[in-house]
Amino acid sequence: MSDIKKVVLAYSGGLDTSIIIPWLKENYDNCEVIAVSGNVGQGTELDGLEEKALKTGASKLYIEDLTKEFIEEYVYPTLKADAVYENKYLLGTSFARPIIAKRIVEIALAEGADAICHGCTGKGNDQVRFELAIKRFAPQMKIIAPWRTWEFKSREQEIEYAEAHDIPLKINRETNYSKDKNLWHLSHEGLDLEDPWNEPMYDKILEMGVSPEKAPDEPTYITLSFEKGIPVALNGEKLDGPAMVAALNELGGKNGIGIADMVENRLVGMKSRGVYETPGGTILYHAHNKLEEICLDRDTYHYKQQVGIRFAELVYFGQWYTPLREALSAFVDSTQETVTGDVRLKLYKGNIIDAGVKSPYSLYDEDIATFDEDEVYDQNDSAGFINLFGLPIKVRAMKEQAAAKENK
DSSP states (O other): OTTOOEEEEEOOSSHHHHHHHHHHHHHTTTOEEEEEEEESSOGGGGTTHHHHHHHTTOSEEEEEEOHHHHIIIIIHHHHHTTOOBTTTBOOTTTTHHHHHHHHHHHHHHHHTOSEEEOOOOTTSSHHHHHHHHHHHHOTTOEEEOGGGTSSOOSHHHHHHHHHHTTOOOSOOSSSOOEEEEOSSOEEEESGGGGSTTSOOOHHHHOOSSOOGGGSOSSOEEEEEEEETTEEEEETTEEOOHHHHHHHHHHHHHHTTOOEEEEEEEOTTSOEEEEEEEOHHHHHHHHHHHHHHHHHSOHHHHHHHHHHHHHHHHHHHTTOOSSHHHHHHHHHHHHHGGGOOEEEEEEEETTEEEEEEEEOTTOOOOHHHHOSSOOSSOOTTHHHHHHHHHTHHHHHHHHHHHHHHHHTO
16 A cells, blocks of 8 residues: 555545545555545535545645536437436436546546545445546556445444544434435435335425425426527527526426436446436426427437437446447437427426427428328328238238148
């Protein structure tokens, strides 16, 4: 361990990373610890972070504003892919890790660090996400993962260590949920949520909005405008990525939108229960998919659904910086050339209700789809189509009938 003189720590100021600074100095010959926090929209969680990091032994703290890049270069490409993990999870933690890890590597290389340290547990997905990014940009860098080696076996023991070292914490034993927050979402894990039979105590845990029961009795109507699959305006007002997500978080949150309670399959093999708040993201996914309904042809739309599943796995598994993810993004971008238009939605007590969609590239043709009399579609053509389309079924049935007769 004596060869490690300088460590760059992925620092959030939460329970794990708060105690890692003194733990590193105790176990690595009083090495220098440089803390790095990636700002991806945590809000007040960053307040007082520098004072805390320095007080607990760090030589300096970098707070890097990555919010705009996070939304527009990581979130929006995933949105365009309609990538949802296991039908529920909108990947809030998953795509935040690669951008944070990339910046940490850049700082570690600039500082001449001997190692990078993270506070991810050996049971979670984040250890993979951080370390795959580190391997991509600094393949020779040493990685320290205390949760795999240190003496603590529970968050309770971590709290005891923090109290013994006078490290201030924003949690206590009763509110010791494991949380991850950024501009896109907030996750909750642990405590009573570890039993899937327990209904989440929404009044206690929700921070980005309210439960549907407490949402207003009057609906909220919004109109989202997209250009090539990217949301660009809300109710006619042009907004960049962070402003768009923030505005929709407020609207969605107050209407009880975007609460997901799920037991997911972690990459490491176990199942894990979590509650996710993603109000703005849920609205964006719904609106984007609604616009694709009229802008994409059937075969592209169906194939893209398959791509979305694989894309979500890549993001969840920490494989953002891979040739396959880049290739799938290239495919997705090609499908978005005509995904331009407006979507009107009604938000009401946890529900997103379609209220209208239009696009200059719409493939919907009322003259063809109408149930009224038309001059562009000959319904007699369908008989020949069905005869050809059903020919394999007909031939198989005829062969089976002939075989049955022979066996009598």
